[in-house]
Amino acid sequence: MNKIRIFALVMVLLTGVDLFGYDKPLVSETGDSWQYVGDLRSMPQHLFLAPYREGQVYTLYYDHTASPYRRPFDAARVAVYGGRLITFRKLDSRTVLYAAIDFKNEYFSQRTRSLEKSFYNSLVSITDSTTGNFQYNGPLVDFALSKQFTNKLNWSFQVNYGVEKGLKDVYSKAETRELNVDFITALRYQMLSAAAVDIWGRRLHSLCHYEMVKEYSSAEIETWYGETMYRYEINSSSVDVLTNHDGYEFGGGLRLSPVTSHWQAYLSGNTGVEINAMNQGSSSATSDRGYWRKDASDYLIWAKHQGSALGMAFFVRYQNSFEWGRTGIYQATFAENTVTNASAGMDLQMMNSASIMTDISARFNQLNYDYINYLDILTHTQDEIGYRVAGQFRYAPYPIIAYSGTLAAERIPLDFYYPDDYIDNYSAELGFEYQRNLIRILLSVKTGVEIAPSDDGDLNQFIEFRIGVKQ
Amino acid sequence: MVKKGWLLVILSVIMLNGCMEINDQPDFYERTTDVSFFIKLDTTGHSQLLSDIPVMANVPVTITTLVYADFEITGLTNDSGWVYFNDLPNANYSVKVRVDFDFQNDLDVLTLTGSDIFSVAKGNSVLSDTLNLIMSGKPGLKINEIYYMGPPNRIFYFYDQFIELYNSSDQTMYLDGMIVCRMGTCVVGADNVTYIFQLPGEPLTGREYPIYPGEFKVLAQDARNHVVVQGADTLVRSIDLTSADWEFVNSQDYADSDNPDVPNIGNIETGNRNDFMIALGSDIVLIATGEDVEYSDGIDMETIIDCVEYSSKADHIKDITEELDEGFAGVGMAKYSYQSIERLTPGFDSDNSTIDFQVYNYPTPGFQNE
Numbered sequence: 001m002n003k004i005r006i007f008a009l010v011m012v013l014l015t016g017v018d019l020f021g022y023d024k025p026l027v028s029e030t031g032d033s034w035q036y037v038g039d040l041r042s043m044p045q046h047l048f049l050a051p052y053r054e055g056q057v058y059t060l061y062y063d064h065t066a067s068p069y070r071r072p073f074d075a076a077r078v079a080v081y082g083g084r085l086i087t088f089r090k091l092d093s094r095t096v097l098y099a100a101i102d103f104k105n106e107y108f109s110q111r112t113r114s115l116e117k118s119f120y121n122s123l124v125s126i127t128d129s130t131t132g133n134f135q136y137n138g139p140l141v142d143f144a145l146s147k148q149f150t151n152k153l154n155w156s157f158q159v160n161y162g163v164e165k166g167l168k169d170v171y172s173k174a175e176t177r178e179l180n181v182d183f184i185t186a187l188r189y190q191m192l193s194a195a196a197v198d199i200w201g202r203r204l205h206s207l208c209h210y211e212m213v214k215e216y217s218s219a220e221i222e223t224w225y226g227e228t229m230y231r232y233e234i235n236s237s238s239v240d241v242l243t244n245h246d247g248y249e250f251g252g253g254l255r256l257s258p259v260t261s262h263w264q265a266y267l268s269g270n271t272g273v274e275i276n277a278m279n280q281g282s283s284s285a286t287s288d289r290g291y292w293r294k295d296a297s298d299y300l301i302w303a304k305h306q307g308s309a310l311g312m313a314f315f316v317r318y319q320n321s322f323e324w325g326r327t328g329i330y331q332a333t334f335a336e337n338t339v340t341n342a343s344a345g346m347d348l349q350m351m352n353s354a355s356i357m358t359d360i361s362a363r364f365n366q367l368n369y370d371y372i373n374y375l376d377i378l379t380h381t382q383d384e385i386g387y388r389v390a391g392q393f394r395y396a397p398y399p400i401i402a403y404s405g406t407l408a409a410e411r412i413p414l415d416f417y418y419p420d421d422y423i424d425n426y427s428a429e430l431g432f433e434y435q436r437n438l439i440r441i442l443l444s445v446k447t448g449v450e451i452a453p454s455d456d457g458d459l460n461q462f463i464e465f466r467i468g469v470k471q
Numbered sequence: 472m473v474k475k476g477w478l479l480v481i482l483s484v485i486m487l488n489g490c491m492e493i494n495d496q497p498d499f500y501e502r503t504t505d506v507s508f509f510i511k512l513d514t515t516g517h518s519q520l521l522s523d524i525p526v527m528a529n530v531p532v533t534i535t536t537l538v539y540a541d542f543e544i545t546g547l548t549n550d551s552g553w554v555y556f557n558d559l560p561n562a563n564y565s566v567k568v569r570v571d572f573d574f575q576n577d578l579d580v581l582t583l584t585g586s587d588i589f590s591v592a593k594g595n596s597v598l599s600d601t602l603n604l605i606m607s608g609k610p611g612l613k614i615n616e617i618y619y620m621g622p623p624n625r626i627f628y629f630y631d632q633f634i635e636l637y638n639s640s641d642q643t644m645y646l647d648g649m650i651v652c653r654m655g656t657c658v659v660g661a662d663n664v665t666y667i668f669q670l671p672g673e674p675l676t677g678r679e680y681p682i683y684p685g686e687f688k689v690l691a692q693d694a695r696n697h698v699v700v701q702g703a704d705t706l707v708r709s710i711d712l713t714s715a716d717w718e719f720v721n722s723q724d725y726a727d728s729d730n731p732d733v734p735n736i737g738n739i740e741t742g743n744r745n746d747f748m749i750a751l752g753s754d755i756v757l758i759a760t761g762e763d764v765e766y767s768d769g770i771d772m773e774t775i776i777d778c779v780e781y782s783s784k785a786d787h788i789k790d791i792t793e794e795l796d797e798g799f800a801g802v803g804m805a806k807y808s809y810q811s812i813e814r815l816t817p818g819f820d821s822d823n824s825t826i827d828f829q830v831y832n833y834p835t836p837g838f839q840n841e
Contacts, residue, residue: 185483330561
């Protein structure tokens with residue numbers, strides 16, 4: 001009986017601006033296509049068009065998640081809390097400067113073995129043999145400049161910088177320090193009144209240093225190659241690991257929004273490379289432990305027709321990635337992994353009356369993994385269909401009050417580190433919004449069940465509360 | 472203003488173009504190397520007893536690597552004496568054979584042992600080699616295990632060192648008056664003694680301290696529980712040596728602990744104020760009958776019972792002559808790693824520590840590592 005218990009409490013002052021910090025993947029990760037049923041303003045993600053106003057926003061957030069249904073190196077519980085300060089300043093009539101700082105704290109409780117914050121992000125990772133709690137904290141700083149050169153030309157430049165320190169409690173003085181720098185520059189050129197072209201580029205550099213000093217501890221240090229094969233590091237009294245995480249991404253998009261038509265469309269494509277190079281040993285005598293590289297690309301066609309009473313949106317998206325890893329000392333390829341994800345979806349939005357809106361959406365995706373670990377002579381090929389079907393209503397009897405509800409059924413393909421190929425999720429959500437002066441308060445409760453095939457049909461229940469204040 | 476803006480755009484593009492080393496995928500894959508060994512009996516010194524050199528058929532051959540966890544493969548030789556291992560990952564390996572072989576002649580059943588190291592690396596698609604099996608030399612009192620690397624710690628703790636003796640003969644032997652020495656670089660014979668400690672009793676004639684056939688004796692630097700140090704602090708991967716058979720004690724070393732329940736091996740070197748500590752890198756341990764305790768001119772070769780040289784460096788230049796030890800043990804070991812060197816089988820001795828000893832990940836005081 002493998003019961004899932006997820007409890008999440010989120011208290012967020014929603015601002016519409018996020019600091020992505022250390023964790024935002026280069027090129028979009030496969031399987032994350034649900035948001036593309038959204039609207040045009042979210043595309044592309046990398047063009048940062050700041051609102052032309054001045055002001056400050058203060059944010060507090062807290063999130064707690066616990067689930068026994070997890071991968072071997074995932075934490076049993078994750079808690080995230082912090083505070084965020086965002087400032088917008090108009091430098092002139094066409095330029096806005098944005099600055100933000102985020103004091104983020106993360107607790108990973110009862111995490112088995114892993115020293116990595118994201119063990120599964122790379123094919124080369126490091127662990128120790130203990131189970132314990134990890135605490136990460138550190139400031140994230142974000143600067144962005146949004147400038148309108150002419151009426152046809154917009155440009156944005158965003159710099160994200162973070163320093164993070166991690167400490168594991170059971171492994172005496174096991175510390176991680178991560179330095180993260182992320183640049184994004186994007187340009188939009190409005191060729192015609194109905195058409196604009198976007199281009200953007202992103203550069204990520206992250207340096208992570210693990211410094212582990214043992215005090216009367218028997219913890220073993222292991223370097224993993226592809227999550228199934230590992231080597232013991234020499235069990236000396238201290239271990240140093242230096243990881244260089246680098247990447248870049250380029251993309252472009254075409255935005256079509258004729259004024260005289262109800263149609264809008266966006267076509268985009270982007271490609272990127274991400275690497276992870278791990279070295280073990282003191283700074284004066286490092287030894288190559290492994291190298292990982294991922295090439296990924298992402299293509300999207302999105303269209304929306306917005307009528308007075310009926311809106312329809314469609315999207316088709318294709319993502320693919322190829323990653324490989326090589327061993328450190330012998331410089332040989334030890335694993336290859338090809339992932340493709342083709343997805344399509346539609347959204348039907350009906351304004352039944354001035355106060356009632358109904359939304360029906362459906363999305364299907366076909367996810368294919370083709371994984372070969374030469375070191376462990378392991379192959380894993382998986383071809384999974386995922387879907388999400390949802391119905392949503394929103395009833396706003398008065399401008400200051402709204403009620404909403406959502407029913408959703410979803411099949412989520414899982415990667416092969418999980419015991420199952422997929423998990424089914426059925427959920428219901430009820431929400432309430434109330435506006436007071438310039439503040440909009442949002443309350444919602446979501447409950448549902450998750451069914452994993454390996455659980456023999458057992459229902460794994462979850463419940464989630466959300467409290468938000470939108471300014 | 473627009474021009475200034477374009478400068479910013481150019482600057483932002485330059486910032487994107489930071490140095491980033493992107494490597495191409497190697498065209499060389501793991502698990503592409505096949506290795507074969509011809510297992511051959513070394514008949515040196517026994518050829519008169521063997522009319523034909525027997526083919527080493529159906530002999531188990533084991534390869535292991537310390538690079539990957541729990542990686543061990545055992546294969547059997549075919550009728551021609553060959554064994555094959557296919558698709559090995561790149562690593563340094565040790566190949567080991569230990570078999571009780573029935574010669575069906577005067578040699579009867581003898582333990583044959585052989586070991587070697589080999590490396591699978593980029594460019595090797597096929598490797599082939601001959602592995603010689605040797606028969607153990609004459610039985611007797613042997614240094615069977617030396618644990619000197621210390622446990623994982625960061626306080627330079629290595630006081631849990633010990634030396635294990637083994638009687639591989641079929642007769643009871645006596646340790647009375649025996650000396651245990653740490654040697655320096657020797658020019659002629661065993662002419663450079665660093666430490667010399669002696670067991671109580673009369674050498675050769677004493678009968679107080681027997682070691683029976685097949686029995687192990689543990690000589691501890693300090694016969695105490697090394698798991699618990701400094702009050703409540705523990706060294707989880709150290710050992711409890713309170714039940715050691717002997718303890719090195721130097722009465723001139725006022726900080727040296729003395730377990731009253733364990734008999735002492737005392738220092739007999741004038742001016743030495745150290746306990747019997749041996750180096751974590753390279754060193755030499757020697758045992759002798761104790762007839763010659765005039766150490767200033769070295770130890771008489773005729774009185775030496777056994778001598779073992781060790782070094783963690785493969786390119787180590789030997790400090791003693793081949794008369795005492797043809798090779799040296801312990802290559803590749805790391806300080807404070809809890810690793811230990813022990814003979815392939817109890818008392819197995821070909822007078823070459825490179826062959827006779829194997830590195831183990833943990834010590835086994837008083838018994839053989841399986």
